[in-house]
Amino acid sequence: MVFTKQKQSNLSETELDRIIEMAWEDRTPFDAIQFQFNLSEADVKALMKKELKFSSYILWRKRVESCKTKHSAKRVDDIGRFKCNRQRTISNNKISKRR
Secondary structure, eight states, rough: OOOOOHHHTTOOOOHHHHHHHHHOOOTOHHHHHHHHHHHHHHHHHHHHHHHSSSSHHHHHHHHHHHTTTTSGGGGGTOOOOOOOOTGGGGGOOOOGGOO
């Protein structure tokens, strides 16, 4: 999957930074990124490959593969949401604005 220029051009620098931040966070699943930015897991992986140094991308991929909280299907049933109660204070987060 190639991260298309059309999808990239629709994202601001702030949004790109937030997507990368969310992708690095262990507790933020790909579903949350898709919900907020309409990017699939494959799109996020392509974006990370494009935006990160190759060595950082390899480290991130290894981390994602071993992380059970990044994929909703692998998560424990106790975690029914992808938003932490402290997330309201994060700026530029559309999900946190709902309530």
